Amino acid sequence: MKRDLYIDFAKGVATISIIFIHTAFWSGQFYMPTEARVFSLVFDVALFYALSGITSGNNIEKTLYRLLKLQITYMIFVTFLFFLDYFFKVFGLTFFSFDWLRDFYSTFGSKYVPGSISSVPQWDTLGNWYLHEYSNCDTFPVVMGSFWYLKIYYILTVLGVLILRFFPKHIDWFIGVCIALILIFNIFPQYYPNGQVGYVAFYMAVFLIANRMKGKKIPTKMIPVLYGLVGLALAWMFWNYGGEIFYKLNKQKFPPKIPYIVWTLFSLVTLLVFYNRLKIEKPNFFTNVGQNAIFFYFAQGMSSSLVYFLVVPMKDLMPWYLLVLIIYPVNIFLAVVISKGLKKVDKLGWSVLEFLRVKTASENP
Numbered sequence: 001m002k003r004d005l006y007i008d009f010a011k012g013v014a015t016i017s018i019i020f021i022h023t024a025f026w027s028g029q030f031y032m033p034t035e036a037r038v039f040s041l042v043f044d045v046a047l048f049y050a051l052s053g054i055t056s057g058n059n060i061e062k063t064l065y066r067l068l069k070l071q072i073t074y075m076i077f078v079t080f081l082f083f084l085d086y087f088f089k090v091f092g093l094t095f096f097s098f099d100w101l102r103d104f105y106s107t108f109g110s111k112y113v114p115g116s117i118s119s120v121p122q123w124d125t126l127g128n129w130y131l132h133e134y135s136n137c138d139t140f141p142v143v144m145g146s147f148w149y150l151k152i153y154y155i156l157t158v159l160g161v162l163i164l165r166f167f168p169k170h171i172d173w174f175i176g177v178c179i180a181l182i183l184i185f186n187i188f189p190q191y192y193p194n195g196q197v198g199y200v201a202f203y204m205a206v207f208l209i210a211n212r213m214k215g216k217k218i219p220t221k222m223i224p225v226l227y228g229l230v231g232l233a234l235a236w237m238f239w240n241y242g243g244e245i246f247y248k249l250n251k252q253k254f255p256p257k258i259p260y261i262v263w264t265l266f267s268l269v270t271l272l273v274f275y276n277r278l279k280i281e282k283p284n285f286f287t288n289v290g291q292n293a294i295f296f297y298f299a300q301g302m303s304s305s306l307v308y309f310l311v312v313p314m315k316d317l318m319p320w321y322l323l324v325l326i327i328y329p330v331n332i333f334l335a336v337v338i339s340k341g342l343k344k345v346d347k348l349g350w351s352v353l354e355f356l357r358v359k360t361a362s363e364n365p
Contacts, residue, residue, distance in 0.1 A: 011290030053210030
């Protein structure tokens, strides 16, 4: 079957958009106005869950194997990150060792105090990272701030494939249950649960709706209707919550509440409108990013941390809109370079595991 480059293209666009979001909401705190940072959320992480829904099937074994490979790749990356972070701490080069960045110490919630590094690595931190407890990485603070997505992805994918496998005729019922839970959690916020339940309710609805669109195309006559409904939803949001809700959208994202959900509708509708309509005939930069999305996702956490060192000395030298035109491309460039390096690290990690497998197999015939 010929690979659908539109899916790769959409993943690439979503990944580049995430890099912009993390440029805006991390180092962008120094120089970007709130309005510009909020607008970066137009194309956000919900797109990844929709794309996962479009590409997912009901093969449990294949899905679990894919998740296992992802978990091993993730563990290889955080192992590399752990030792890199420790190396920089030993030599006093951590993010928080710089006076002009230490002011953000409390913002990142770090427990690290410069100069307090022990000669022994904190192995419990690595173990917690393996188990998806994302305590801060002091050298690259944006990395762990990005990983909330990964835990939800694991949960969503497992539950999603179980629904697709065992309840293929009742998917609409599950969509209805998810929407009902979203409404209950928002109408009665005192019952909004802690943990991942609120995230899964919304993103599972996105996943299943997108899966229902698999192989289909939205009729042309429905496109203005859908965008009209999105416009009405946005108008209702501002009328109901007031204009100040615009400045609070990022806080409405963790966990997803009605204003943020409404804000994501434009990007989700756009994704589905172009699905099976926009034909990508040849590989390009965005399809390449999409095909290597996980390495770019890892890399952008590192690159988005590194650009702080450009932002702070430059933020008073030019208007913010000129500075972002410098920092954002630099962030993308660094993510491209780092992702290539991480692919090599991943390949090395798998080679070590294969060596250990062969070695232990030969010793235990």
